[in-house]
Amino acid sequence: MDNFGVYIHVPFCASRCGYCDFNTYTPTEVDTSHATYLEALGRELELAAAGAELPEADTVFIGGGTPSLLGAEGLGRILGMIRQHIGIRPGAEITTESNPESTSPAYFDGLLDHGFTRVSLGMQSASAPVLKVLDRRHTPGRATAAAREALAAGFEHVNLDMIYGTPTETDDDVRATLEAILGTGVDHVSAYSLIVEDGTAMSRKIRRGELPPPQEEAYASRYELIADTLEAAGYGWYEVSNWAKAGGECRHNLLYWRGGNWWGAGPGAYSTIGDSRFFNVKRPERYAETLAAGRLPVAETEEITPEIRHFEEVMLGLRLREGVRRGSVTGDVEKHARAGLITVGERIAVTDKGRLLVDGIVTDLLASE
Structure with a gap:
């Protein structure tokens, strides 16, 4: 089995962004005890390795949610579990997502000490009004400051995520976001059009008339603005929503897009191994209870037919x-x-x-x- 990856889902957030429909939970919704989660996660990785012949990981990606809420020590503990139960190959790409407001220079130093090679930061926009519409907690300058801190700590590979098409956003907001990103020197940029998912706070605000709907007719022109700006600055597109300087491509995401194999651990994570795809239970408490009983927390299995x-x-x-x-x-x-x-x-x-x-x-x- 070539090009094997491990994905870890951290389901906790300090607050919920208005556009988000990911499997995440705030302290008012579930017990967000990191100790309980980490204990259950370690048990899942142990059972996974015992039940299948998994190769050492070429890539590791910790996403969420807000992995940075665990701090560098908690994230380092996760890497230790993966090394113990599955193994990580020399030269592997090891990424964690991080929210700008829960990072610091000491945090990035700690990540490097534990073996992380790549950081992905959620910027979304450089516009304070747009961040407010998205219910993002960080200030406009915090994401770029965090990116500079990560680069100063010694990270070679740093990604900034941006979202375009937010209600009330203007072309000038997009230009300002791109200017701020290019000023950091990061080697990777992801740009996603906003999708208003049913059941989110944003969809309810639009339905009540508190926000205008996204201007879908502007998506194409804004995508072209983003692509033209990034490509003129030396970032090559390698996936429709992703640009990188030479060598900065995200190897873990390429594994997904090329039909590779990975084990996904954590509440709501899913795995693809050979011709089988399976999904974990979503609720953190049920996830922990199932593992405490000595069973993998699989909720559903699907055959990957030809x-x-x-x-x-x-x-x-x-x-x-x-x-x-x-x-x-x-x-x-x-x-x-x-x-x-x-x-x-x-x-x-x-x-x-x-x-x-x-x-x-x-x-x-x-x-x-």
Whole structure:
């Protein structure tokens, strides 16, 4: 089994952002005892290694939620568990997400001491009004300050996430965010269009008329603004929503997009091992109770059929700059090639024009098979 990854889900947040529908919990919703969580997590990794022949990890990614709430010591303890039960290969990429408001120079020093090689910071925007609409807690300058602290500590690989398309956002807000990002010197940028999910605080505010709906017609122009600005500054796109300087690509996410294998540990995490995909229970208390009883906390298992694997190869692969194997697509590629949306050779890949329409291209290609 090549290119094996480990994903760890930390389900705790100090507060809930208005747009978020991830499996996260605040102190008012569940017992956010880090000790209980870490004990259960260690037990899951132990049972995983005992029940399957897992190779050492090429990549580790700790996400959430807010992993930085555990502090460098808590995150270091997680790495120790992975090393003990699964193993981490020399030269592995080891990433943790972090919220800017729960980081400090000492925190980044601690991460390096424990073996982390990469940090991903949630910036979202440099605009105070936009951050307020998103219910983000950090001030506009904190994310870029945290990125500089991480770089000063010695991290070579630092990512900043941004979101575009927030209600009330302007093109100038996007330009200011990009200017702030470029001023830090980070080697990776992720930019995601806002999706208003049902059940979130933001969707309720829009439904009540307290916020205008996102301006979907502006998404394309803002994406082009982001792409043009980053690419002019030396960041190459390698996935539709991700740009990096040479060598700064996120190896763990590439493992997902290329159909690799990984074990996902923590409440709500999911794993893909061979032709099997399985999902953990979501509630932290049930997760801990199941592991205390000596059982893996799997809530659902799904077989990855050839049809599912083919769908995912095309759907995810066409989002990558490298594209997909020519033989993996049997739909009407020539129509999209004539429209200048894809290139066809040994591999099929979207053009710059096609990046804006990749979801529709995938749907059409699969429908025409």
